[in-house]
Amino acid sequence: MAERRVEGNESLYDHAGGEEALHRLEELFYTKALADPVLRAVFPRRQPHHVDHLTWFTAESFGGPDRFSRELGFRHLIDVHRNLKITDEQRERFAALYLESLREAGLPDDERFLGAVRSHIEFGTRVAQQNSHAASEDELHPLREVPHWQWPEAPDRSL
Ligand code: HEM
Numbered sequence: 731m732a733e734r735r736v737e738g739n740e741s742l743y744d745h746a747g748g749e750e751a752l753h754r755l756e757e758l759f760y761t762k763a764l765a766d767p768v769l770r771a772v773f774p775r776r777q778p779h780h781v782d783h784l785t786w787f788t789a790e791s792f793g794g795p796d797r798f799s800r801e802l803g804f805r806h807l808i809d810v811h812r813n814l815k816i817t818d819e820q821r822e823r824f825a826a827l828y829l830e831s832l833r834e835a836g837l838p839d840d841e842r843f844l845g846a847v848r849s850h851i852e853f854g855t856r857v858a859q860q861n862s863h864a865a866s867e868d869e870l871h872p873l874r875e876v877p878h879w880q881w882p883e884a885p886d887r888s889l
Pocket residue numbers: 769772773775776777779780783784787807810811814816820821824850851853854855858859
């Protein structure tokens with residue numbers, strides 16, 4: 731679904747196509763993760779709420795409804811990643827499969843949107859990885875709430 735222009739201050743959530751499009755993306759991604767030889771160690775079986783919860787998280791971070799914070803809370807996200815001991819290879823595969831799924835789910839593929847999703851997934855996977863190794867509260871990543879992701883800055887044409 732290329733060629734969608736960014737309208738005014740449209741949210742990333744609306745640009746993505748809202749809840750339905752994000753759910754399609756997360757379902758495709760989770761199916762790939764479950765079948766992946768590198769990720770199998772951390773995703774041994776399908777968890778019934780994973781896709782919904784991942785959808786709520788992404789929706790909220792992209793400027794949509796705040797259902798993740800209201801119903802689950804950020805602490806839940808910290809807790810589910812604790813002790814997973816995510817390796818660099820797993821983190822990188824997670825990000826690569828996510829970006830692959832974005833294309834296959836037919837979400838917009840304009841450069842600004844792709845840039846926002848790339849930086850979101852890069853940041854999120856690093857937070858999850860750090861928290862997965864934290865032996866104490868002090869070693870957790872300092873993030874304590876769902877971030878509000880923004881469009882990448884437009885290049886400064888005056889330079
Ligand atoms: C942007 C990065 C990430 C986000 C937003 C994210 C988000 C989530 C969410 C919403 C859940 C669902 C919890 C529930 O069911 O209530 C979850 C669970 C989980 N995540 Fe992540 N995660 C990220 C990165 C990672 C990475 C890099 C890995 C490992 C390579 C990972 C492994 C897991 C596992 C194993 C679970 C629990 C089991 C399951 O639900 O399948 N996550 N994550």
